Amino acid sequence: MRKKYTGQMILSGLIVFLAFSACANSVQPTIQLYRLSYNGNGHDDGTPPQAAQAVPGARINTAVNSGYLTKAGYYFAGWNIQPDGRGASYKPGGPVSLDNHMELYAQWVLLPAEKPLTTFHAVTTGNTWYLVEGVKLVENDFCIVYGDVNENIPPDVAKNVADQYASEIYPKITGVFGEITYMPVNNGKLFLLLLDIQDGFTGGGGYVAGYFDSTHMYAFPNSNRAAMLFMDVYPGDPRRLKDFCTVVAHELQHLINFSGGKPKNTWINEGLSLAAEYIYGGEQITQRINYFNMKGTSIPYGNNFFVWDGEWEQHGYVLENYSTAYLFFRWLGIQAKGKNDIYTDIANSNHADYWAVIEAVMNSAHGFPPAFYDWKTLLATWMLANYYQEGRGFYGYKNELKDENQRKVTLTVQNIYVGGSQYSLAPGEGVFSPIPEGTSLAYAPRDNIYYIGLPESTPPADLYAAPYSGKDLLTFNGNPSEKGQPEYGYVASLGPTGMGRNAVNRNKLGPPEEPQGNYPVDFREMAKKNRPLP
Structure with missing residues (x-):
């Protein structure tokens, strides 16, 4: 296994260390349980x-x-x-x-005689199945909302969710990603079960805001045999209607992606669901953007969405995936002439991997140049869009990244110091390092490793032209296969001094960075976090 960082990992749980002598007369300590x-x-x-x-x-x-x-x-x-x-x-x-x-x-x-209950199967992030007694709160032409009877969810709150689904979520999301093509027993209506998802939440940090489980689409054990979404009410709150329904939109895309018979690889499936958040709300999801700029994340070290279940994720660095996937898919939507139509093309593609994206980019209606039909160039251009952030053209977001007050958000791209001249990069990963002033670098591309020299203010006319000079060097792995092996590439090797105020040191990377307060995490990622200690 390649080593990407040093530092301590933090596991949730209590670990008791005991030290005692091996002498025959030693007294073994006991622990009260x-x-x-x-x-x-x-x-x-x-x-x-x-x-x-x-x-x-x-x-x-x-x-x-x-x-x-x-x-x-x-x-x-x-x-x-x-x-x-x-x-x-x-x-x-x-x-x-x-x-x-x-x-x-x-x-x-x-x-209750007046409101019969429906028994549902649900699962914890520890993979334990259990029963939930649901009371039917409201029904309209598009959905039926049930609530865990023990949560005492007010019917008017459930009605607001159902109305929002019928009038906003359903038409917007199905209009881009297509209809739910398989409804086991729902009579064409989505089931929404509002409950306290058992995710290990104890009052702060990450929690599962909602999930779709394909188990319930078939006659499997523990199946509810329904097209349904599970929506959290603690700390999730259906009274915060916009936030709550943003999660509904996200999970609905997952359901559509599965039911349509053209499921996508994780990074595309999640990218489309992140796009669905924007499509529903009509404004940028600043939480995703702000995480890109947080200090202490693994993004400057190359971690992004492409290899979703790689080594970074095994060590808990997960929120980086959502942040970078959101930005990449928003960049596609901003750059495409048809805007959200590019998501329709990706979702409808028969390909599950990067070809689904390339195939959509090749549709002339979206206005991408032929150079972008090559995956490595498309990916590298997005990386340079984060670096240059130009107001027009492909090297930026056309000033559409804005906060809640409609002010432009500036991305912070950090360069790295790795203590050596080579660095291991998984497919899709890229890092920026500063080029010593007045120096040109003549690294030769090899296998899937490529280099781009970056002038300070103007993107290079020829991306791959050597020697590489300018302010910074982009080193990236352009392998289009997520399952490809990591490869070593050269970085511009300055010492820790002279790196600039945005420099980060790989050798000082700490545990995964978490935002303040409560924040939603995907069910699968929370399941990993809550897995039993070995």
């Missing part, structure tokens, strides 16, 4: 969740109804420390602090 167990409390079927153990004072999450506990005429309403429900109550999957052994009792509530 408290037990959290579960009682079905009069259930008719299913099994209580498995008990858990934790050290004193540990804050852990209670179990969901993973054993499918049921009781005739009742629905499962969570846990309580007393069988009669008169003690402290705990939401399934909610946090609890263990200060002693604890037994939690299932709580049962009579099924």
Whole structure:
């Protein structure tokens, strides 16, 4: 495995290190563990969740109804420390602090006669299936909104979501990406299930704002046999209608991408969903743009969207993918004469890989020059658009990157110091390094590694012309195969001094950078974050 950085990784969880002598008379230390167990409390079927153990004072999450506990005429309403429900109550999957052994009792509530419930299967990011009792909140010609009965979602809030889906999300997203072509039992209507997605969220940081699971499109075990989206209500909030529905638009594109029979590789599928966020809202998603400019990310070291599940992602550097994919697909939409039509062409392509993009670019209606029919040149031009940010032409975003106040946003491209003259780059990755003043570099392209010398203010007339001179050097891997091996390329090797105020040192890259406050993360990425410790 190639080494891209040094530094410590942070794992979520409690690790206890014990040190003791190997002498025969040594006393082995003991650790007090408290037990959290579960009682079905009069259930008719299913099994209580498995008990858990934790050290004193540990804050852990209670179990969901993973054993499918049921009781005739009742629905499962969570846990309580007393069988009669008169003690402290705990939401399934909610946090609890263990200060002693604890037994939690299932709580049962009579099924409402006026509003029958529908039982849904859902899954945690730890890949545990559980049951959710959903109450039908609202229905229109395009969707049916259900809410977890234990979340007490106001019907008027659900109606706002349903109305927004019918009037804005559905026509805008299907108008670009196509219809949902397969509806198992929905009678042509999308199911939206509003619930607290069990993602390990404990009050701050990343959370899953919504997800689409193709399991439910077929007659698989645990399938709901419905075209449906799961939407989070904690910390997600349907009362923040625009933010909430932006996630609906994102996930709807995933559903359409799957149901249309032309699924795309992850970076394209996610890129189209990020484009769907913009198409729905009609304004730039500043959270995606701002992450590009954050200090401490792996973007300056080459990490971007193209190799989605590579080494960077295995070490937790995931938000970089969403930021760069958003910018790349917005650049395509801004540069194409038909704007959003290019997304339609990509979605309709029979190709799943980069050819889906190239095929769309080759459509003369979009106005791209023949040079962009070559993947490496298209990718390199986008990298240079981030570098030069010109107000017109292909080396910028035509001043369309703006914040909430419609002020132009400037991207910060950082150059790197790697402590040596060569650097390992996965397919699609590129790095900028400063060229010593008055120097020309004569590196020869090899395999899939290419170089571009960058004058300070004007893009080069011939991208690949050698020798390479100017202010900075772009070194990138133009391999169009995401599964290709990393390759080494030369970088302009200045020491840490003289690098400029935007320089970063690979040897000082820390753990993955997280934005302040709560921020949405893809279900698969949260699942990786919450995977059990080895």
